[in-house]
Amino acid sequence: MSEATVGRLPVYLRALVELAGRDVASVSSSRLAEHVGVNPATLRRDLSSLGITGTRGIGYDVKYLLFEISVVLGVNQEWRVAVVGTGNLGRALANYQGLATRGFPIKVLFDVDPDLVGTEIGGLPVRHVDRLPELVPKLGVTVGVIATSVEAAQGVADQLVEAGVTSILNFTAESLHVPEHVVVRRVDLATELQILSFYQRRDTAVSGGAGVPLSGED
Amino acid sequence: MSEATVGRLPVYLRALVELAGRDVASVSSSRLAEHVGVNPATLRRDLSSLGITGTRGIGYDVKYLLFEISVVLGVNQEWRVAVVGTGNLGRALANYQGLATRGFPIKVLFDVDPDLVGTEIGGLPVRHVDRLPELVPKLGVTVGVIATSVEAAQGVADQLVEAGVTSILNFTAESLHVPEHVVVRRVDLATELQILSFYQRRDTAVSGGAGVPLSGED
DNA sequence: TAGATTGTTAATCGATTAACAATC
């Protein structure tokens, strides 16, 4: 199954949740595809590659589709999350309800800052990162979210991996090096904006030259 | 130039900033490529497609490369940002210094909640979203960040577009519909985690049987 | 049966990369 397919599954899932909520019983590939903005053939191929079948002449059963995709994505499973770094972003994540409701309950927060350690965010106490090796296995955490400074990111990743974490969501700009069996995804807000603005630049007439800016970065 | 190329530019940029910081004067495609984890031929093709040239037998001049990529990405330009929705995520964004330092200063915050309107976050007052049509053009905002509820997202997008915003970073799970000239990127944290956990499921022995998942693999 | 829609083949498109002539 292609990486692109995997990326589309959550999108399909969301559309299906909505359809199920409206008590729509079945849906054609063209209707669903239009809803999520992909080509109908692509959608059918995606489903077919998951072994999910519809009914010719009819379409796909919404509930069945919803269930199957949920299973593939492991939505019914619980993935316990540790958030490392409780600056603004970490704090936002800790307070974000959307994670727990989608099967990613945050079980523990870590920081190095003595002013933060011991405080509570979203009902969870912030632990010192020194306790990471102890608490991560104990709490059954398998997903780590890194919301630290760029400088600390690789060290934290190493510790998480050492403690048994196998999935890492990296919010720093650092490219993390991890063993084969660990999966990393990076979400860098400034990078997203840079890409966004690149596409804008093509259209917009651009003002003049400003010298070399990036001496120091984030 | 391919979309994939654009996505790699910020990564190149970061590596170059580091090299420049270490006073490295020139770098070969193979060295830089290894540093960022891409194929050297891909890197050379990327640069070549931007009209950036190196010197045969020598490599690329780091400062020149840094400058050129900065120009392409518009890093020297200022992109004024409006954040709509000042819940936890919006609040985190408003406090996040990384955006302003990379050329994306947040100029205004919006919310509908009367309890939030009038409060200050990161030194900026929260405005009522009713004032969006007035304030966005006035402040020269061209980038909108949507950190509202899923339900409000499309309406906010419409308002932003109407007010002149041409780039939208969407933090909700909603697939936004916008006119051709508007660029949207979506960052959905739960989606990222779902994708992450999907890849983990493949390796991990999975508990409780729930139906046949991946009858067809590859 | 007639109409609709799947599942998949085959064509197409686009991106990656090995390989190498050009050239510093």
Next chain:
DNA sequence: TAGATTGTTAATCGATTAACAATC
């Protein structure tokens, strides 16, 4: 000149999608 490395051609790989036979 000898060694190194670019810039690009051509091969390859993989993903998308039009098209249509299968079939509900």
